[in-house]
Structure formats: structure tokens, C-alpha cells
Amino acid sequence: MSRAELRKEWELRIDKFRASGQTQSKWCADNNVKLHQLKYWLKKIENTNRISAPSPKWVSITMNEQDAESKNTSLSLQINIGQASIEVKPGFDPSFLADVVRTLRSLC
Template sequence: MEKTELHIEWERRIEDYESSGYTQATWCSINKVNVNQLKYWIRKIKGPKRNRSTKSKFTPVVVTEPPANESMEIKIGQASVGIRPGFDPAFLADIVRTLKTLC
């Protein structure tokens, strides 16, 4: 069975999406593609998620102890968050999760 031009085009788009580093939503917005179409073609071409080998993307983290009574800065992508002694760890975790989805 030969691949149709549409199938070949979606293989190219999926390769472009995967190499972009963007989230599906961001890539689709930039490329004016419906995110549900992208998801459909990924499943059609690559099969169910559980059968695919996935590449994990890790962000290197360096943990250092800040001097007492001083603030620290956390950078995620182009964003930075200032942290002072007595901060709320749960609130910081929410901020980090939000920034990770945007970067």
C-alpha cells in the first residue's frame, strides 16, 4: 500500500513538530494546524503511545544553598522568579509548572 501525499505531508509535519521542542498547542498555533489533527496523525502514523519509545527531555538543575536571609532567582526559559526566605513551596511549584508549559 502506497502512502498518499497527505500521509507523507503529515509525516513531515510530525517530524517538524517533534524536532521543534514546542508543545503540541504552541506548534499548532504557529503552523496554523488544528491540535486534534496533529494528535490524530501522530496516533495514525506512530501508533498508540504505549507502543512508542518516548524521548524524555530533562532540564539540568543546579541546586545550591543560598546564603541565610538572602533571596535567590530561578530561571525557566526566559522567565525568572525571585524567591525570598519563607516562600510558599506549593505556590512556587504551581509557578514552575505553569512556566514549563509556556517555555
């Protein structure tokens, strides 16, 4: 049996296992499959699917100066860390914000 055929066979087995609702041990016993083989193929197929997943797409946003100036007074960013909430507005001090975030993380 070729590698591609073997993989296809295991993909079908894994689909049947997942649809069964059984534990790995029970399914393996009922289907005459070794538990370590099922675990191996579950991991192998999961890792392959993770690698072949499409990468995220980024969208660029452009804003003209007139829009930026008119909205500049209402722009803010809300940051929640645990129960704390921080509102950041244009002109903030990045190093001060970093210190505050670090402190809040250490408390959570």
C-alpha cells in the first residue's frame, strides 16, 4: 500500500472514530486497532492540517488627513487586562503604558 493510500485509509478511520463518540481505547478495541497507532495518526494528520492551513490575510486601511483630523479627538483604544480597563488616547506615553500593562499582568 502506498503512503497516500495508507494516509487516506487512516483519514477515514479517524473520521469514523470521531463520529463514534467513543473514547480512543474503546474505539480501538472495537475496531481491532492499536491505540498507539490511532494516537500517532491523529497527531500526524492534525499537524499536517495545521501546516497547510491558509495564512491570515491583512487588509490595509488608508485614511485621508481630513478624516484623521476630524476624528482625532474621538479616537481611543480600550485595553482590558483582568478586571482593569485602560483607555488610551492619541498622544499617550508608550513607555508609561507598557509599565502599567506589565504591572497589571503581574497582579492577574
